[in-house]
Amino acid sequence: xxxxxxxxxxxAVYARQSVTExxxxxxxxxxxxAEAKARGWNVVDNYRDNATSATKARGPKSEWARMLRDxxxxxxxxxxVVAVDRLLRRLADVIEIRDRGVRVVVVRGGIxxxxxxxxxxxxxxxxxxxQEIETKSARAVPYRVKRHGLGVPxxxxxxxxxxxxxxxxxxxxxDENIRWLQVPEQAKVVRRIFKEALKTDKPNIFGIVQMLGxxxxxxxxGTVWRSSTVRRILLNPxxxxxxxxxxxxxxxxxxxxxxxxxxxxxxDCTPGNWKPxxxxxxxxxxxxxxxDKTRKTNGxxxxxxxxxxxxxxxxxxYRLVRSATTREGHHGYRCPAxxxxxxxxxxxxxxTAVVLNRLLRPxxxxxxxxxxxxxxxxxxxxRRGALAARRTELLSLVAVGTFTAVQVSEYTEPIDAEISGIxxxxxxxxxADPLADVVGHVTMAELVAVWRGxxxxxxxxxxxxxxxxxxxxxxxxxxxxxxxxxxxSTLIAWRGPNGEHYTLESVAPMxxxxxxxxxxxxx
Numbered sequence: 001x002x003x004x005x006x007x008x009x010x011x012a013v014y015a016r017q018s019v020t021e022x023x024x025x026x027x028x029x030x031x032x033x034a035e036a037k038a039r040g041w042n043v044v045d046n047y048r049d050n051a052t053s054a055t056k057a058r059g060p061k062s063e064w065a066r067m068l069r070d071x072x073x074x075x076x077x078x079x080x081v082v083a084v085d086r087l088l089r090r091l092a093d094v095i096e097i098r099d100r101g102v103r104v105v106v107v108r109g110g111i112x113x114x115x116x117x118x119x120x121x122x123x124x125x126x127x128x129x130x131q132e133i134e135t136k137s138a139r140a141v142p143y144r145v146k147r148h149g150l151g152v153p154x155x156x157x158x159x160x161x162x163x164x165x166x167x168x169x170x171x172x173x174x175d176e177n178i179r180w181l182q183v184p185e186q187a188k189v190v191r192r193i194f195k196e197a198l199k200t201d202k203p204n205i206f207g208i209v210q211m212l213g214x215x216x217x218x219x220x221x222g223t224v225w226r227s228s229t230v231r232r233i234l235l236n237p238x239x240x241x242x243x244x245x246x247x248x249x250x251x252x253x254x255x256x257x258x259x260x261x262x263x264x265x266x267x268d269c270t271p272g273n274w275k276p277x278x279x280x281x282x283x284x285x286x287x288x289x290x291x292d293k294t295r296k297t298n299g300x301x302x303x304x305x306x307x308x309x310x311x312x313x314x315x316x317x318y319r320l321v322r323s324a325t326t327r328e329g330h331h332g333y334r335c336p337a338x339x340x341x342x343x344x345x346x347x348x349x350x351x352t353a354v355v356l357n358r359l360l361r362p363x364x365x366x367x368x369x370x371x372x373x374x375x376x377x378x379x380x381x382x383r384r385g386a387l388a389a390r391r392t393e394l395l396s397l398v399a400v401g402t403f404t405a406v407q408v409s410e411y412t413e414p415i416d417a418e419i420s421g422i423x424x425x426x427x428x429x430x431x432a433d434p435l436a437d438v439v440g441h442v443t444m445a446e447l448v449a450v451w452r453g454x455x456x457x458x459x460x461x462x463x464x465x466x467x468x469x470x471x472x473x474x475x476x477x478x479x480x481x482x483x484x485x486x487x488x489s490t491l492i493a494w495r496g497p498n499g500e501h502y503t504l505e506s507v508a509p510m511x512x513x514x515x516x517x518x519x520x521x522x523x
Contacts, residue, residue, distance in 0.1 A: 014086070041080075051155075081105070161183060161189070165179055181274070181275075193208055194234065204455065205230050213225055281386035314337065317335065317336075354467070360447055395408065472489045
């Protein structure tokens with residue numbers, strides 16, 4: 001496998017484990033690094049495959065694949081691994097390594113393929129491992145079925161909001177079946193995501209992503225939140241403590257088959273043995289809304305990226321302004337009829353300052369319409385969505401001929417009655433809901449902190465509930481750097497307590513330091 005000639009070792013440390021547990025990977029790397037140091041070798045790179053099985057082909061994005069590419073490029077000629085089963089458990093992997101003429105050194109076991117018996121021993125161990133895997137697979141089928149019935153999740157990637165419980169910790173907890181435990185800070189983020197998604201009938205995923213970035217919540221992977229990440233979280237039944245059915249042999253045999261959360265029916269799930277982060281009603285509601293074929297995507301008019309787009313109007317033609325980009329590349333707003341193109345950030349800051357200044361007044365509570373006490377609005381919305389989703393599922397059984405309309409009506413009638421009751425309760429609190437989070441704060445700093453934590457959709461709803469914003473054209477080259485200039489070029493029309501009346505109010509008397517404070521706080 002290796003020539004007799006002495007070659008300078010270009011060493012790669014490879015570490016792998018089947019579960020997501022950084023400690024195990026770190027221990028493997030440490031043992032290999034110590035071995036390299038004892039031999040006087042320098043390690044070129046570390047390759048770490050966490051939550052990766054060696055019994056299956058490792059994909060092109062795995063560290064294993066990256067290591068093979070580096071071997072082919074001549075960057076590496078020696079692989080250092082703590083144990084044989086960390087590197088390979090299939091003969092195909094042995095062939096991949098052997099055909100590349102790379103040297104393999106195993107810390108525990110004393111295997112070195114530069115020696116005559118080393119390559120033979122490595123191949124024999126791989127064959128024995130394959131035989132062991134086949135035997136275990138045959139025995140594991142009834143075991144997996146039993147574990148699944150107990151709600152025990154399989155090893156693999158753990159959903160954001162939970163962490164994997166290693167075997168030693170299970171023994172300490174006295175529960176051999178426990179696999180996932182909540183990570184409090186991450187669970188808080190998950191609850192926040194669901195809360196924001198439930199505030200509107202069509203979840204604004206882009207708005208949620210903006211809120212998460214603004215709040216500086218750490219994402220599951222990478223450095224920024226993405227719409228695809230938020231969508232996966234909202235579709236995952238695991239957050240309601242539900243274990244999805246395992247994929248069948250037939251499914252896995254289909255080329256290119258991939259598991260997608262939206263394909264899993266909630267009714268096919270079984271109760272999991274971990275603590276849920278949100279309720280089943282919340283998951284059902286959000287899933288139904290996200291998988292609704294009539295729902296507009298982020299490219300639709302509902303996916304607003306800026307505070308006043310489609311909300312403010314041109315005072316000349318009364319058409320709603322549109323988001324745009326200025327010639328200098330700044331965020332801006334333009335009149336569809338061409339009456340102006342203005343920088344957006346100063347306008348956003350000014351309108352926000354005006355609104356927050358109004359909300360800070362002692363009489364701000366008068367803006368709220370009377371609402372019944374102790375009403376869980378989020379809970380009511382979640383329940384309504386879950387009932388609607390269940391009703392749709394029942395009607396689909398009629399469509400495919402499984403049941404008749406008469407048979408299904410026995411179940412839909414009580415659902416309809418409960419939905420009507422929920423609608424009545426929500427109607428009673430609807431007027432107060434947009435402002436409930438922002439009224440009653442004492443200081444501007446406190447109010448701004450709350451405002452920053454709201455999603456863009458929520459901020460827009462508050463502005464729409466309080467004011468009508470008119471944007472006036474300004475002369476070419478005009479500078480709008482003062483409070484007076486912004487007040488003269490912006491019309492603020494205040495809505496009445498129930499939104500049916502409008503009263504004009506001058507914003508000029510507002511203290512200039514309010515604008516400065518809000519501008520600084522909003523960044």
